[in-house]
Amino acid sequence: MGVLCGLDGSAECFLTDQGVYFHVDRRWARVAYRDIEVLFPAKTNSKGALTLRAPVGSLSPLRGSRELWEVGRFFMRCAEDAKMF
Numbered sequence: 001m002g003v004l005c006g007l008d009g010s011a012e013c014f015l016t017d018q019g020v021y022f023h024v025d026r027r028w029a030r031v032a033y034r035d036i037e038v039l040f041p042a043k044t045n046s047k048g049a050l051t052l053r054a055p056v057g058s059l060s061p062l063r064g065s066r067e068l069w070e071v072g073r074f075f076m077r078c079a080e081d082a083k084m085f
Contacts, residue, residue, distance in 0.1 A: 004061055004071065012061045013052075022052075022059050029056040034082035038075045040068070 001015040014021040019032040031054040041048020049063035050072045062068035 012059060022054060022056055024057040024059070031056055032082060033075070033078035036075055036079055038072045040072055
């Protein structure tokens with residue numbers, strides 16, 4: 001489905017139809033969408049990052065990017081959809 005890259009252009013996670021591959025501790029680990037918790041920074045924090053918590057660890061992509069809100073909602077919708085099935 002896609003790749004989520006950091007501001008430096010490095011891949012932070014790979015999106016698939018069944019879940020996400022997170023880059024954690026120098027390895028890639030698959031996480032189902034339903035196992036991801038999405039945490040947003042305070043709206044007043046312009047340098048804040050989206051935080052994605054998963055059993056394999058946490059990822060904080062898109063620090064200071066306006067796209068973090070859209071990406072966070074994407075992960076929330078995927079998690080909700082996955083929990084329905």
